[in-house]
Amino acid sequence: MCNIKRITFYTTNKYYEFSNESKIKKFIKKDLDLTSICIEATNKMDMSDIYFYLNKFNLNFCINGTYIDITEESVNKGYAISELKRKLNLEKCNIYAIGDSENDFSMFDVSDISFSFNKANEIVKKRGEHCS
Known part of the structure; x- marks a missing residue:
């Protein structure tokens, strides 16, 4: 249990x-x-x-x-960023994503540059383009 x-x-x-x-x-x-x-x-x-x-x-x-x-299933951080980018007319702007867990992967996928934290697990560190 x-x-x-x-x-x-x-x-x-x-x-x-x-x-x-x-x-x-x-x-x-x-x-x-x-x-x-x-x-x-x-x-x-x-x-x-x-x-x-x-x-x-x-x-x-x-x-x-x-x-x-x-x-x-359709709700995630990546979808939220995509919608904000569209509604605020930010298609030409660079989007930076910072995350520390696997629920940040969809955000990493739609951002231009992604960062993970050193305290994150190894899977998350590898998904982010940069680690700090």
Whole structure:
């Protein structure tokens, strides 16, 4: 059984953080426009339980240590940057992306130059063009 330390639900203008299971169950029944969910497990071993469960759905999720970020499959940082670039008429501008986890890969893919942090895992360091 997975031990969840905390779950944070994000909407377009607010977030809700819970560590109590009964409060989470009541909250989930609310009709909210969720944009993402972040789950923090007590340890890395618990993440495999969450991973196998989430694989059943069309979701975009990224595991980073004891955290997992969950969004709809079409929602990611790369899409957001592409939309902002288009809406703000920035097609001719260079876009720099800075990231430290695998949920930044889509952002790296649409940016002109990407940076990863030294504290990031090796996979992330290799995906960024530069590491600092």
